[in-house]
Amino acid sequence: MTHRGPWRPTRFQPQNPSKSGCSEGWRCCTPFSFAMAASQGSRHAYNPSGCDVFHSTNDPAGGIQMRQCVPLMTAHGIPTTVATGDMTPYALAVNVQAGRGAVIQGNTKPLLSTSHRSTAGPINHATFLAGVSGGTLGHPATGLVYDPAADGRSRAWGTAAQGPQTWPWSLVLAFLAALRPWGDADPRVLGPGRAYATLFPDIEPHYHMLHGGHPTSPFPDTLRGRKGSSLISRRIRPGPGLQYAPEGTLKVGQAFTAYQWVNGPEVDGRIRWYGSHDGDQWIAAAGITSEGGT
Amino acid sequence: MTEQEDPTLIELAREEVKNLEPAEPDPRGLPDDVPTGDPDSQ
Numbered sequence: 474m475t476h477r478g479p480w481r482p483t484r485f486q487p488q489n490p491s492k493s494g495c496s497e498g499w500r501c502c503t504p505f506s507f508a509m510a511a512s513q514g515s516r517h518a519y520n521p522s523g524c525d526v527f528h529s530t531n532d533p534a535g536g537i538q539m540r541q542c543v544p545l546m547t548a549h550g551i552p553t554t555v556a557t558g559d560m561t562p563y564a565l566a567v568n569v570q571a572g573r574g575a576v577i578q579g580n581t582k583p584l585l586s587t588s589h590r591s592t593a594g595p596i597n598h599a600t601f602l603a604g605v606s607g608g609t610l611g612h613p614a615t616g617l618v619y620d621p622a623a624d625g626r627s628r629a630w631g632t633a634a635q636g637p638q639t640w641p642w643s644l645v646l647a648f649l650a651a652l653r654p655w656g657d658a659d660p661r662v663l664g665p666g667r668a669y670a671t672l673f674p675d676i677e678p679h680y681h682m683l684h685g686g687h688p689t690s691p692f693p694d695t696l697r698g699r700k701g702s703s704l705i706s707r708r709i710r711p712g713p714g715l716q717y718a719p720e721g722t723l724k725v726g727q728a729f730t731a732y733q734w735v736n737g738p739e740v741d742g743r744i745r746w747y748g749s750h751d752g753d754q755w756i757a758a759a760g761i762t763s764e765g766g767t
Numbered sequence: 768m769t770e771q772e773d774p775t776l777i778e779l780a781r782e783e784v785k786n787l788e789p790a791e792p793d794p795r796g797l798p799d800d801v802p803t804g805d806p807d808s809q
């Protein structure tokens with residue numbers, strides 16, 4: 474599944490019953506992670522609560538497993554792929570780099586001594602890995618993690634982190650490897666080289682819509698500084714208009730990857746402006762030429 | 768999102784997805800699924 478269009482952050486759902494209203498919340502890290510993953514994976518077309526996912530399992534005991542949450546996803550047209558130790562962390566990283574979110578299961582022991590701590594003790598736990606940034610293929614620098622237990626609560630052991638958070642990828646790997654597949658009471662750990670994870674649909678490419686931007690066609694579109702254009706038309710600005718102070722200049726022939734466009738103040742007879750992935754860099758249409766045809 | 772910013776890396780990853788191999792089977796025989804714990808319980 475390939476989506477093309479704007480992206481917005483997934484709403485963080487804490488599992489804490491006092492914040493979620495779900496009386497079974499503390500036993501529902503997997504349903505809450507699935508709920509957030511479903512929202513992102515459906516591009517917000519389906520936005521269940523963690524409690525909705527929990528009740529769909531018809532399992533009142535809590536400690537819900539990944540496969541118990543899958544039927545609700547399927548019923549709402551969200552394809553998932555469950556891996557229980559037969560996926561490498563490299564494969565997980567590549568899939569997320571390709572645009573898929575993932576519910577990941579691990580153990581919180583490596584988190585306890587960090588600012589990312591969210592649990593009283595070391596337990597098997599599920600979080601939603603919404604994306605990754607930086608690094609190289611299969612080895613990202615960081616992960617964007619929606620940990621449903623990271624609700625900022627204060628306890629005797631300290632204050633929980635507040636989700637969503639950015640984890641070093643090394644911490645994601647440590648979390649995955651520390652999983653106790655035979656349960657919290659069994660000291661055997663999964664170890665490196667494997668992951669328990671559920672993959673969600675691809676949401677790439679996307680852009681962060683600002684100023685009402687429309688997606689370019691093709692998406693994204695590679696533009697280049699146009700020979701003979703005025704210097705003012707090749708200024709890169711934080712917004713689509715001359716009122717935004719220039720932060721740089723696109724050289725003639727230099728590439729600018731555009732994800733969105735808006736109509737704005739006229740520059741050299743043209744009113745269209747092109748924006749970057751994050752919507753924080755804009756350039757006037759008069760200053761560029763398109764390779765793709767927008 | 769995911770906060771992907773590098774179209775080249777996204778395309779590389781999409782190609783690489785087609786070539787991924789599963790992890791070697793674990794001789795211990797991993798369970799199909801794993802229950803999780805209570806984050807607020809010591």
